[in-house]
Every structure is written in C-alpha cells, then in structure tokens.
Amino acid sequence: MSPHRPTNLWRRTATLGIAVLLATGTATAVPPALATTHPDHTIGTHLGDVRVLAHFDRAAGQVAESIALEPDGGVIIGMIPARQVVRVAPDGTLRVLLTMPLPPGGGGTTPVVGTPVVTGVARSDSGAVYFLYSSGQGGLTGIWQVSPSGEPRLVVPLPADTFPNALVIDGKRDRFLVTDSTGGRIWQAPLRGGAASVWSADPALAPDGFFGANGMKIHDGAVWASNSDHGTIVRIPVTNDGGSGRAQVRATGLAGIDDFDFTGRGSEILAAINETSKLVRVGADGTQETLLDAENGMEGTTAVAVRGDRVYVTNGANLAGDDPTLMLAELRRH
Template sequence: MPQRSVQPLRRTTALVLTALLATTPTALATPARPDHGRTCLGDVRVLAHFDRAAGQAAESIAPEPGGGAVVGMIPARQVVRVERTGAVRVLATMPLPPDGGGTTPVVGTPVVTGVVRSGGGAVHFLYSSGRGGLTGVWRLRRSGAPELVVPLPADTMPNALVVDDERDRFLVTDSTGGRVWQAPLRGGAASVWSADPALAPVDFFGANGLKVHDGAVWASNSDRGTIVRIPVAEDGGPGRAEVRASGLEGVDDFDFTGRGTEILAAVNQSSRLVRVSADGTGETLLDAGDGMRGTTAVVVRGNRAYVTNGANLVGGDSNLLLAELRRC
C-alpha cells in the first residue's frame, strides 16, 4: 500500500489501506530497456465492475478454477465471488468491532485485505480491526460463516496473505509493523518470521505484497518503493533481505509472470501495472489511459493476469480486469 496522504481523510478511510495516492507519480529509478522475449499484455478487458459507492474498493485476488475469482473489498469489509460471467456475489461481510474500528492501525477503520484460496479450495482472508479476537486470518466455512483461525495482535495491519505449501504455513505481511508473520495452515498461534529492516515503513506502510517464489519470500515495500527478496533457509527461517527492484513508490501487490523472476507490479500511487525485469528495470504496461484507477493487486494464472483497481481516492471505476500474457 502506498505512502500516506497528508490529508486526514486519507488517514481515516479504508481506502488508504490499499494505497494512498500522492499527487505526483514517481518514475522508475532505472529506465526500461529492450528485453527480448519480455511479457506483454493483450485482450485486456474488465470482467466485473464493483459498487464503489457502497465501499467496494477492490483489493486482493484469489483466482478460482473456471475463470472466476474471490476478491477482498475495502472499506465494505467484504469477501466477494466474481463468476466468469462477471456476476458478483457477496460471500461474507465482517462485523464492526464494538468501537467501530477506530483503533485500526493507521487507517482508523476496519478492513478486509488479503484473500487466498488453498489447494483444497478453502478460502482464507485477512481482517484488520484494531481489536484482538477479530484481527487475523479467517476461513470461510461451507456454511458461509467466517471463522478466525489465526489471531494476530490488535496493533498489526495484516495486508497480504499467501500459502507456503512446502512448509504448510501461512505467511502474512504486517504493513505498519514492517514484518512478515507465519502460522500453521491448520490454524493456531502466529509468530514473526522476519522483521528485516527492508520491510519497515518510513512513515505509513512498509511490507505490503507478498509471494513465495524460487526458494525465497518476496515482499513489496510501499513507502520505500521496493521489492525485496528474502531467501528461505533450510530450517524455514529467513535470510537477509536484498532489494531487487526500486523506484516503485506506492507499490502494492505483485506477481511473477512465469518467466524466471520477471514481475508484474501493481503501483497504486500512480495507477499503473508495471513489468519489472530480472535486473530490476521497469516498463509500464497499463496506466490511467487504459482505465487504471488505484491499481491494487495482480495475480498471474497460466497465461492470464487478474488485476484489481480499487479506485481509492482517485474516483472512477473499481473493477476486476483480465489480460492475456503474451511474449513480445
């Protein structure tokens, strides 16, 4: 999630969670250069539009078999399912805490953030409320009722959620604490996996997006505009983080294209989808001219990229977009 706004409104709405937008976009530190065989996008289309007036600012994405997806919504506090037809159905709406969520770190309102779908089909998601007993990893039961399976401290801002199948654990970024937490997939107590300084915020959000790839945990840092790689040791613990890309101020979520360490990054602050090559250079593939509005997340499945636009603080259309990955 991008750097904070200086306006109180941006501090107190859940819109800022997925990325507060600054007024001036920041260019990549290193200009793009030709890269034979790089990934391009084609057949870009909107799969679903959301009710932004009702708080449906699209955040994270969990693709499902058949072409649909589960999407987290802020500040509606919802998890929704998007069918391949574009139909949208609310699966769960999280309850407000007794104090209304005013103690939620930084944003001052409770929010649903990361969503993930396990190999068995179970849907898990993150809820940050500023209250113990509500903040943490939740599972959506078959009955439709959500169940807290991994409690997290009230002062955390859980943001991205991934399943590390190799080690049977969840990994969760804590944006305000600048940490990555771990917890068993079966549920239970969480512990800090890494608090490397590269994950720390400057004054708003640090660690944000999260992926496990090629023997390492990768995380974006919104305040610092970086993507870092943390190698995983044989015992499952963290090595020292190294910065693999920079100049991405306000970077939110990201994913790998399937071509080595090439990345697609959602840059919320400037409403862009950026291709980051293995050497860290970047190229904008989609921007505001293509309808990007507060780009919050990107997930790659096969030759498809799913992209969410939260339209947070910039107005416009909150949506789920699909694009075909092509070699160019």
C-alpha cells in the first residue's frame, strides 16, 4: 500500500503504532477556522536544540508509546509489544523497571491488535508509577502499579474487551482516568484502587473501525482527548460533581493523532501524529503548523510531554525507519 495515498486500514493501523512490528451526547459542530492548516515552512520556529536522548531496541519490541515525567528530568515510558515499563535517566541511561508476563495461552484475544501490550503510564506526586496493560483477559487488563520490589500489582481491573490506552491521574479528585480506544469511552476509578466505572461515553470518543479515544490530558477544568480515527481533539467539561459534560470538538484534520500535551500558553497544544511522523502545533483556534517531521528524526511519533521549556517526544518507528527514540527539544515561546 502506498504511504502517499493510505487506505483506511493503513491509517487505523498507524494510529496504534504497533501493527507493523507485530506483523514481523453528540459533539458540538466545528467552526470552519478549526480545520485551517498552516504550511510546513514554519518547521523549527517554535522548537530548538532538538536531540535524541535515548535509542530503543525495536527488534525487542521496544516501541515507545507513552511518557510520564519525573521531577529530576527522568522519563517513564511504556513499551507496547515488549510489555515493558522503562525509565530513561536524564543522561539517557535506560533501565527496564518490569516486563509483564504473557497471559495464559499467549493473550491472542487483545481487542483489535491480538497481542498483549503495555500502553499508558503515569506517575503520582508521591512517586508511584502506574501503567496500563491490555491483554484481552479479565483479571489482567487494567491499571497496574510498579511495586517497590519491581513486581507488578493490579490496582484497578478493567473488562477484558477494553483497550486501555492513556492513563491520567486526576489529583483534585483522587482518581484515575483511562481512555478506552476500542470502546470509545473514558473510565474512572479511585486512586486507592477498586472498581472502575464509565466517566464518559460521548459519541465524539467513538472509533470508526479501529481506534477512537487515544491520548488524554486534564486542562482548564476539562478532560481533553484525541480521537485517532476521526483526527480530532475534543474537550469534555468536568461538572461540579466531577462528572462529564458534553464534548466539544476543538481541532480537526489530525488523522492518525496519538498523544498530545499543552505548551503552557493557554490551550495551545503539541500533537504527536503517528501516521505521518510529525509533531504539530495546534493553536487555541485550531490552526496547525508542523514543528518537527521526518527531516528532524520523527519516525512513527507516538507521544509528547511538556515541562517548562522542555519538550519530550517518543517515536515508535513502526511505519517508517527502524530507530525508536526519546527526543528532547527546547520550547521557544515567541
């Protein structure tokens, strides 16, 4: 299949960021301005000093998928088909924190992808590290914690037919929030552990044959989520009692979007576009410009995290190239 004219199947495979490796209420209307895209001649305008902080082993399944930042500049990353949680030190040194075992029978029942994967990661203020495991089996799929001994501990079980993807800690309400990409939902569960419940099943989160809700952040009194199949970013207001309001589409035209983060300047977003290996700036009005692409080392871009003037980006190298990396860049605000 030509990468210049991707089929729907190719596009949906790209949003997950692993299939190539494995093979070897209604939303509100979108104002026209939200679909405006700036030319790519602005590459490098807002990011500088782009460099690779760490290289990963693609042959071993180390497709970097998600990012959780540590106060000392370290980074926790989920490695999808390797079923690993790893830590990258500020100097780029890599340490595997744990590798999840295969389920009985090999775990071929994982929704859509057919193999067990570690996806989202999160770190609490106390330093506890959590991650998502999608195995297609009850009692294994859910939110796990890396215990001090390095052993995994199941904190919140999720139904076997879910595909948990992004994990966020809502410290204000002492809860986890989890996107379910194949179910088109966001789940919530107590931070102390226990049963999960559906927080939102807004139609704007639904997939169109592959993956719907994917990346997620809490910002400005709302939960924001990307939808990979629809190429959108939606904002779901949090009600006074912690519930979900009606989703509002805030950006379109982002086919194959994976994770994203806010720059600290209002609602400006940096979005990882897995399908086209790009890091895209999305303005508060939805306008877009490419900041980094293949010429800058993007290869199957999966996640982005911003802290101050530092931007961390992971590349899975799943559709282009063979060098999955963690990259670091300087955010220049002008």
